[in-house]
Amino acid sequence: MRNKLKKIFTVLLCILTAAVFVAFLFIKEERKNPVDERKNVTTVAEQDAEKDEDTEKDKEQDKTAEKLLETSINYQIVYNMEITSAEMAAAAIREEGQRQRSGYDNPSVKKLELQMEEEFGIFAVNLGEISEETAYAIYEAFRYMYDRYPCLYGSLTNLTLGNMGNRTGGTVALTDRTFFIVNGEYGQYPFVEKYRIVLNARIFLNDEELTKVCASQGKHGYWSQGANVSSVIVHELGHQLQNVIVQKKYGLECPYYITEENGDAFCLYDMDRLKRTDNVTEEIMQKAYRRWQTDYGNQGTYEDFAAGISLYALKDEKESTYSASETFAEALADIYLNGENASDGAKAIEEVIEEYLQ
Ligand SMILES: [Zn+2]
DSSP states (O other): OHHHHHHHHHHHHHHHHHHHHHHHHHHHHHHHOTHHHHHHTSOHHHHHHHHHHOOHHHHHHHHHHHHHOOOSOOOOOEESOOOOSHHHHHHHHHHHHHHHHTTOOOHHHHHHHHHHHHHHTOSEEEOTTOOHHHHHHHHHHHHHHHHHOGGGTTTOOEEEEEOOTTTTTTOOEEEEEEEEEEOSSTTOSSEEEEEEEEEEHHHHTOHHHHHHHHHHHHHTTSSOTTOOHHHHHHHHHHHHHHHHHHHHHTTOOSTTEEOTTTHHHHHHHHHHHSTTTOHHHHHHHHHHHHHHHHTTOOOSOHHHHHHTTOHHHHOBTTTTBOOHHHHHHHHHHHHHHHGGGSOHHHHHHHHHHHHHHO
């Protein structure tokens, strides 16, 4: 009996040892393969490019580059700071921008940051550790859009480089509105908002990668043909132009300092700009679609109209949904890149935008 127990115990011990050994091998294999993790945060187009070109050497280089792809810029929400005027709100945003700027040393780009703050009425421009070449490509897009749409002046509070981490996947840049100064509960007056364009540090600090992403997205038709850094920024400024149009519609003045007086207008604006509604933009698209048929003599569905601009204009790849907002922004990128040769859809959208800005 005792011998039988001993045998069973020995067999169990062997199985356990084997299991530990197999587990150890698995862990070792995982560690050897950190590239998979990185692929989770690349876009579909990037992955395509990587499939063709990945060699061990590339992977090594990627790993070294990755360490550098972070910015020192780190924005945070401020709680319980007493703000009693729009001037104070603007000063707080400016001060935070200066504080962020002291975290990096990039003299030639700093000159351009200050110039952009002045020229475009942006409270804080923080391009961080970005290269001079990329900084000028960004500037070019701003100059183009602000010349075309002077109403953009002073509407953006921040232009910044940011660490987006893994959460935002393959996002290259984004335009958003975010709380800056919160007193008591969220939404309790007064509070301060930021309207920002954020550039993903992981991509914008790697000029080679940035060029590769633009070329690849353009080639696949996901973005307009010939897409480049400037057209990406034009696209983002398109979203900011939407903000301006919707703020105008609801009579929202001084959109960054929200009090009892402009609180209702802010809520109406905010409701409209929630991703799933976008009423004003939707209305612009419907008008442009009719114009695409009547004035430009096209026949086809709404999908044909949007897809003529770019695939991104038709469908958000990440969310698999149609977004009027992306069609709007892509139309402006198409006009920027192709001028007279832009798609009829983009031209029709541009004309309708003009009407809304009258
Ligand atoms: Zn967009």
